[in-house]
Amino acid sequence: MFSTKTSPVTVKNINPKVRNCVYGVRGEIVDRAHRLEGILKADPGLHPFKEIVYCNTGNPQSLGQKPITFFGQVLALLENPNLLSKDGIHRLFSSDAITRASELLELIPGRAPGAYSHVQGIKGLREQIVVGITARDGFPAKSEDIFLTDGASAGVHIMMELLISSERDGILCPIPQYPLFSASIALHGGTLVPYYLDESRDWRLDIFDVKKQIESYRDKGICCRAMVVINPGNPTGQVLTEEDQREIVDFCKKEGLVLLADEVYQENVYVKTKKFCSFKKISRSMGYGDSDISLVSFQSASTGYYGYCGRRGGYMEVTGFNTAVRDQIYKLASLSICSNITGQILTTLIMNPPKLGDESYHTFIKEKNLILSSFANCAKKLEDCFNSLEGVSCNKVEGAMYLFPRIHLPNKAIQAAQFELLQPDEFYALKLLDSTGIVVVPGSGFRQESGTWHIRCTLLPQEDQIPSIVSNIKSFHQSFMKEFRD
Amino acid sequence: MFSTKTSPVTVKNINPKVRNCVYGVRGEIVDRAHRLEGILKADPGLHPFKEIVYCNTGNPQSLGQKPITFFGQVLALLENPNLLSKDGIHRLFSSDAITRASELLELIPGRAPGAYSHVQGIKGLREQIVVGITARDGFPAKSEDIFLTDGASAGVHIMMELLISSERDGILCPIPQYPLFSASIALHGGTLVPYYLDESRDWRLDIFDVKKQIESYRDKGICCRAMVVINPGNPTGQVLTEEDQREIVDFCKKEGLVLLADEVYQENVYVKTKKFCSFKKISRSMGYGDSDISLVSFQSASTGYYGYCGRRGGYMEVTGFNTAVRDQIYKLASLSICSNITGQILTTLIMNPPKLGDESYHTFIKEKNLILSSFANCAKKLEDCFNSLEGVSCNKVEGAMYLFPRIHLPNKAIQAAQFELLQPDEFYALKLLDSTGIVVVPGSGFRQESGTWHIRCTLLPQEDQIPSIVSNIKSFHQSFMKEFRD
Numbered sequence: 001m002f003s004t005k006t007s008p009v010t011v012k013n014i015n016p017k018v019r020n021c022v023y024g025v026r027g028e029i030v031d032r033a034h035r036l037e038g039i040l041k042a043d044p045g046l047h048p049f050k051e052i053v054y055c056n057t058g059n060p061q062s063l064g065q066k067p068i069t070f071f072g073q074v075l076a077l078l079e080n081p082n083l084l085s086k087d088g089i090h091r092l093f094s095s096d097a098i099t100r101a102s103e104l105l106e107l108i109p110g111r112a113p114g115a116y117s118h119v120q121g122i123k124g125l126r127e128q129i130v131v132g133i134t135a136r137d138g139f140p141a142k143s144e145d146i147f148l149t150d151g152a153s154a155g156v157h158i159m160m161e162l163l164i165s166s167e168r169d170g171i172l173c174p175i176p177q178y179p180l181f182s183a184s185i186a187l188h189g190g191t192l193v194p195y196y197l198d199e200s201r202d203w204r205l206d207i208f209d210v211k212k213q214i215e216s217y218r219d220k221g222i223c224c225r226a227m228v229v230i231n232p233g234n235p236t237g238q239v240l241t242e243e244d245q246r247e248i249v250d251f252c253k254k255e256g257l258v259l260l261a262d263e264v265y266q267e268n269v270y271v272k273t274k275k276f277c278s279f280k281k282i283s284r285s286m287g288y289g290d291s292d293i294s295l296v297s298f299q300s301a302s303t304g305y306y307g308y309c310g311r312r313g314g315y316m317e318v319t320g321f322n323t324a325v326r327d328q329i330y331k332l333a334s335l336s337i338c339s340n341i342t343g344q345i346l347t348t349l350i351m352n353p354p355k356l357g358d359e360s361y362h363t364f365i366k367e368k369n370l371i372l373s374s375f376a377n378c379a380k381k382l383e384d385c386f387n388s389l390e391g392v393s394c395n396k397v398e399g400a401m402y403l404f405p406r407i408h409l410p411n412k413a414i415q416a417a418q419f420e421l422l423q424p425d426e427f428y429a430l431k432l433l434d435s436t437g438i439v440v441v442p443g444s445g446f447r448q449e450s451g452t453w454h455i456r457c458t459l460l461p462q463e464d465q466i467p468s469i470v471s472n473i474k475s476f477h478q479s480f481m482k483e484f485r486d
Numbered sequence: 487m488f489s490t491k492t493s494p495v496t497v498k499n500i501n502p503k504v505r506n507c508v509y510g511v512r513g514e515i516v517d518r519a520h521r522l523e524g525i526l527k528a529d530p531g532l533h534p535f536k537e538i539v540y541c542n543t544g545n546p547q548s549l550g551q552k553p554i555t556f557f558g559q560v561l562a563l564l565e566n567p568n569l570l571s572k573d574g575i576h577r578l579f580s581s582d583a584i585t586r587a588s589e590l591l592e593l594i595p596g597r598a599p600g601a602y603s604h605v606q607g608i609k610g611l612r613e614q615i616v617v618g619i620t621a622r623d624g625f626p627a628k629s630e631d632i633f634l635t636d637g638a639s640a641g642v643h644i645m646m647e648l649l650i651s652s653e654r655d656g657i658l659c660p661i662p663q664y665p666l667f668s669a670s671i672a673l674h675g676g677t678l679v680p681y682y683l684d685e686s687r688d689w690r691l692d693i694f695d696v697k698k699q700i701e702s703y704r705d706k707g708i709c710c711r712a713m714v715v716i717n718p719g720n721p722t723g724q725v726l727t728e729e730d731q732r733e734i735v736d737f738c739k740k741e742g743l744v745l746l747a748d749e750v751y752q753e754n755v756y757v758k759t760k761k762f763c764s765f766k767k768i769s770r771s772m773g774y775g776d777s778d779i780s781l782v783s784f785q786s787a788s789t790g791y792y793g794y795c796g797r798r799g800g801y802m803e804v805t806g807f808n809t810a811v812r813d814q815i816y817k818l819a820s821l822s823i824c825s826n827i828t829g830q831i832l833t834t835l836i837m838n839p840p841k842l843g844d845e846s847y848h849t850f851i852k853e854k855n856l857i858l859s860s861f862a863n864c865a866k867k868l869e870d871c872f873n874s875l876e877g878v879s880c881n882k883v884e885g886a887m888y889l890f891p892r893i894h895l896p897n898k899a900i901q902a903a904q905f906e907l908l909q910p911d912e913f914y915a916l917k918l919l920d921s922t923g924i925v926v927v928p929g930s931g932f933r934q935e936s937g938t939w940h941i942r943c944t945l946l947p948q949e950d951q952i953p954s955i956v957s958n959i960k961s962f963h964q965s966f967m968k969e970f971r972d
Binding site: 005006007008009010011013014015016017018019021023057059060061062063064067069072073075076077079080082083086087088089091092109110112113114115116117150151153154157161162163164165180183184187188223224225254255256257258294302307308309310311312321322324325328331332334335336337338339340341342343 | 600670741798
């Protein structure tokens, strides 16, 4: 008689979509870095470096960036609203932080920031966010369109879950891309339809190439449902021109595509020649309203100058869907009941920071500018560093938080990588880690044009660390080339 | 020539699994309650009640329950760690809250609670949680097994995503059940294999019935992968006996099922004859180790006496999977980068509340006991109320946060409901809302034995509200029966 018992869970009998999903940013290299960190603590002399320098994820507060004082004060007060009625809080909190916390508390039903909120987030907070969006864009926004989410990732997963029924549903994605998108598409069983950003033209997008890709995938029976645009670009750091944005909007409208706009780096622009424009602003300024184009804009409290990654705040602004589809998005959001309230409050604050005249304003502006100028300086110094290296070229970082230099690896290095069953840029990144303690992400984690190799390096290290990082990268690269030069 | 444009997104062309997924707790009735609340504000005299009384979700702080002082203080300090070095905090915070916040801060890498953490949560916090679990169970736990999650829901979705490949994968679920499970199974395309709790035996589970269900579904080509057990029960409020738990463990082991133990109400037990035992404790006390049974225990910061729903804290303890499968769970968790840090801290605190000798201990115990005794009193009074009604019977609430009375609805009411295209208990709940402002969830949202009708009512209203709730329910039911009695 056969056993009728269920087989134990193995990788072979789990959901194949889970198995096939790859999420490159937090992989083998990070694990190795953590192990090395442990070894360094136990035996500081064992490696040629004293500490691990994490340039792999956009996680500024982990690298010593101080939180914005005003945000931290308001959050603390709303974590424990009892404080608001205590004597002595004026010694510890600025008067506008106290006022803001009191005002926000009134917007929270039952004055209870510990309670579940509305599925989309607290209505009064969404109304504040809408004020921020309207001020940014000069076009109205609606609180019903805002879904507060745990970071931007949660919103992206919801949209992929909604739009993808099978591998016949395609999602246009820039290559290189933030791997959350490829991972989420794979997990939901869809097809990533790549469009390539042109490295030789500062990672510009060519709408004709996008159109060709749609058509070529259509011939394979894959129908594109949506187009992902990351602006400012991650990992590529370019900022779209308004002209390019208008082309994209027209294209999505004409093709009937949902435009999924990852706009989480909207505060991170470092060049005077460019500024951030939301796709909502662009489309509205072209005269397109809610019924003309389906557009989802993602924003996050993890990015910007604030970098409150661990608080998992964010929102998506969902426009241009009919009520029945909107109800389905609502249902998907309701499966996590609501996003965390700390994140909801923080997202409200980043969209409505202190204003001229507020007690905290000058401190706030000073802190914000210090952070953003540190990012810009770091970008410049690392750009120069990479561009000075043999066989390395790095486009100008216009925005976001990353450098994405191309490494022309010698054949000998490529062969050595193949021998170790590694991608060549993974091999390079592991060698860099082992020699210097610097952690970067191999370009293969983001996908890249075939035969090209990159690394992604954040521009977040504190400024006093930059000289040693630059000198370590330089001497590592020299000895790497010495070893592997063809 | 045919248009090759993508069709606009409609409910017909979205992911059918999304369309088929039903999540009943936050549905039509809640929307109606919100609308009524708006109307009451504008025109207080328009309805026969003055306010909406939310007895639908386990959201205690929204109903006036005060947060635990110690938890709120530690959270506020870690929201803004600068406070720890300020003069004057001793006026505002207890000394053990300050000590605890300082200790926890040292466990947070870079002393930066605003940063992303390890995918599973901050290691030092997981180590503290493990201390709490070990103290609870008397058996060791491991920090590597803990995945901190945004509420318990996030963990449940991860496990369903992992285990379900297609509709041929079955998940055993109690009926009635918390609809997160049915919704998550539907969303991931699996089959809910029901096992019925026996209302006539205080919602006991009969393992022979479970076995029959497995076999009958196996005959239909559906293989059960996991068994969900909710203990204490939601919505049914029973607490399993240790004997029943041992039977379940043996059964899962024998059948090769993953045991998914929803243990979020572990602190909510109201009867002296029962106490909560984790399935981990039961299985270890039976001599089963990590290699004998795959067991996932879910815990949440939303439940217990603390009721910090909006902070979205929780964890799952994942034991009995091989490394390769564990890596897949890790990958799924990594797709949301990490859970929110406020929730991580709170989860650490609930598993390690103040101890005898700590400055806050007496206040803490007083607050905790006040909440739990209010829950127990409310349960008793509402139980008596429901049992006094014509055609209504309500089992004793042993634990969790809900009453789940059965309503024997007259045929005339059932026909009236059918006429309005409503489930009979939905019809009853809507009438109750319209007459009294009291919001409950119809039993059909949780599934129930065919031909039986229930409502789920929380035991969370503040004690001074209970007399009027009881009297409103009684007079509503009398007039309902007068109108519909056969």
